[in-house]
Amino acid sequence: MEQEAAKARISELTEQVLALREAYYARDELLADDAEYDALVAELESLESQFPALAKDDSPTRFVGAGTSTLFDPVRHAERMYSLDNVFSHDEMRQWVDRVRPVASSMRFLCEPKIDGLAINLRYQSGRLVSAATRGDGITGEDVTENIQHLGAIPAELSGSGHPDVVEIRGEVFFPIEVFHEMNNSLAEAGEKVFANPRNAASGTVRLKMEGRSEAKQQSALRRMRALNVVVHGIGAWPAPSVDTQSEMYELLRSWGLPVSEYAEVFDDIDGVIGYISGLGERRHDLDYEIDGVVIKVDSWATQRELGATSRAPRWAVAYKYPPEQVTTVLRDIVVSVGRTGRATPYAVLDPVTVAGSEVERATLHNQDVVKAKGVLIGDHVVIRKAGDVIPEVLGPVVEKRTGTEREFEMPRTCPECGASLAPQKEGDIDLRCPNQKSCPAQVRGRIEHIGSRGALDIEGLGEVSALALTQPIESQTPTLTGEAGLFGLTLADLFPVAYQPRDPDTGELRVSDEGEPIVLTPFKRRRAKDDPESVLGFAGTDTEVPSKAALELLEQLEAAKQKPLWRFLVSLNIRHVGPVAARALASHFGSLEGIQQATVEQLAEIDGVGPTIAQSISEWLAVDWHQEIITSWRDSGVSFVDPEWSPRTADADSGPLSGAKVVVTGTIDGFSRDEAEEAVRRAGGQPVSSVSKNTTVVVAGPGAGSKQAKAESLGVPVLDQAQFGELLSRGMAVVEGS
Ligand code: IVH
Secondary structure (H helix, E strand, C coil), rough: HHHHHHHHHHHHHHHHHHHHHHHHHCCCCCCHHHHHHHHEEEEEEHHHHHHHHCCCCCCCCCCCCCCCCCCCCCCEECCCCCCCCCCCCCHHHHHHHHHCCCCCCCCEEEEEEEEEEEEEEEEECCEEEEEEEECCCCCCCEEEEHHHCCCCCCEECCCCCCEEEEEEEEEECCCHHHHHHHHHHHHHHCCCCCCCCCCHHHHHHHCCCCCCCCHHHHHHHHHHHHEEEEEEEEECCCCCCCEEHHHHHHHHHCCCCCCCCCCEEEEEHHHHHHHHHHHHCHHHHHHHCCEEEEEECEEEEHHHHHHHHHCCCECCCEEEEECCCCCEEEEEEEEEECCCEEEEEEEEEEEEEEECCCCEEEEEEEHHHHHHHHCCCCCCCHHHHHHCCCCCEEEEECHHHHHCCCEEECCCCCCCCCEEEEEECCCCCCCECCCCCCCHHHHHHHHHHHHHCCCCCCCCCCCCCHHHHCCCCCCCCCCCCHHHHHHHCCHHHHHHCEECCEEECCCCEEEECCCCCEEEEECCCCCCCCCCHHCCCCCCCCCCCCHHHHHHHHHHHHHCCCCHHHHHHHHCCCCCCHHHHHHHHHHHHHCCCHHHHHHCCCHHHHCCCCCCHHHHHHHHHCCCCHHHCCCCCCCCCCCCEEEECCCCCCHHCCCCCCCCEEEEEEEEEECCCCHHHHHHHHHHHCCEECCCCCCCCCCCCECCCHHHHHHHHHHHCCCEHHHHHHHHHHHHHHHHHHC
């Protein structure tokens, strides 16, 4: 490949990998399966080694994780949490051993399952658990101590003796597969959203915020937390280890009451290792947790130290990844669903089949071109793949099994939910969209669900089920909401009659009872009046029916949501490309929706974190009549679209101590959240910027600062530590010049 082409591909891959990581770590979304993700990273690594000059300091191949979300306090790990390099074949495994051999004084290897869970760092001081943190970016993780305390498998106090003053113990938190399935079944029965796989479920549960949840939800969250399990597989900081090998360390950890893998085994040579890999591969689904490979570690600690680590992964350990498993099943149908943005996505309805330990009944086919490219016909036997935790994928047909009764899929010309003609949004687009944005029930439902989501207004009672019930009741009813405009004006009388039919989360079909009768749920209505029905918010139900807690809670939550910060409302408006990052930037720049409405596209585009595409999208959104109606109607219901604390910061821009300075703040700064630090920079007249370039005036690097600090140093941009931040705000660049 030519240098230029390599450069373009590297930047493309970097962007993809970072986007997948961000989605996974910050939003718990799995946008690609492991194999796909690994392939992207592998391609990036290979290009970087062919063209070392193009390898960036902040390439995702050099750092693990994706930083931390803002939901939890940051915790800096005493020692870095590394990732692992992967090998995918016995040959690559042998090559790894050959690289280790010249350095190693001992060639004993410890093998154990690679658990598909959530990495956790447990800090024990004099035998007491003092903190538990997720991996985060490897340097700083999220403080999840509170939730982790509910895990029975993690001792609050170590047993045995010889506990160091401080020791960090690393492990993997996971859901036993059976518990995971039970949990998903009961979620599905309650009509709630199910978890895609045990890893997502573990990550979602460990990182669950209890505050603001109803008592019942807290109880069910606690039950979920208690069902989590852990296996420990290493240590971080341990100033004076009293053992010489990994296997002795496991014995010691076991004696302290910590669960180490019951499958760990030590081998003297590569043949033993390969035998272990094959053996475990055959019974991988008999384990009570999901695994996606084997971790092979040099047993001797002296050799581990000699080998050391790269910036991303230790050289003394490697992960052998099992190939994704494949099975065949029958493709019953291809059905099209329409999402929040109107995109029409065909998906495969399959005969249920177990692959990689869990049941698969549907798989996305992305768009009509993908269906063609895969060459599948309805009625075909098809090959399905699902590696470990993965989103299922249809690979292609088993042509030999065709009987002649199969038929070709035809992309519908009209929206399956509202009948509007499907069309590409612009010329050259492959995806077809339903143009009826305003009133297509599928789009309205999707947008309302989005409003309630974590990254938007975070309204617990406004999830998939209530969005469905409010927008798509049973046929004889008119929907309570035909758009989002009416959301904040809902009353009990609007909710009370709602009845809807739940759908099967796997097939998307309406659920029926065992007798074949349609199931109808009335989520906001409770039968049997215990209290005086009229006393409930002045609502007069019948003698036997009162509003459910769900209804009262939803109304309370909607009322409370009106006070939420402006950026959350901006996300809730469903403006294309406006996610939390752009919304925060807009809110902190303008302080009100009105300010944004009055700005020109150019003014919007200039804001750090916005840019021309988003600016254009905002301006187009604002120009639509029914969008304006949403704003007006929410305003009438008490949404202010103003951040009350906000004050114009331009006042100091010409005269403040940081006037004209472009300031990058990275890592954690004591006493400031990231937003507060940026706000403080603005108040001092400076401009907070997110990436370091030669135009950057100064970088403030708190603990956990990674590549940005390194980049600043290489460019000769002055770097201050967090203790100097206050002084920078008051004295400006004199701090740098003086130091
Ligand atoms: S050793 C410094 N052992 O896999 C070595 N990791 O893909 C890193 N993992 O970050 C940890 N099972 O969270 C090790 N038996 C095991 C593991 C394991 C799962 C996770 C771990 C690591 C990730 C890398």
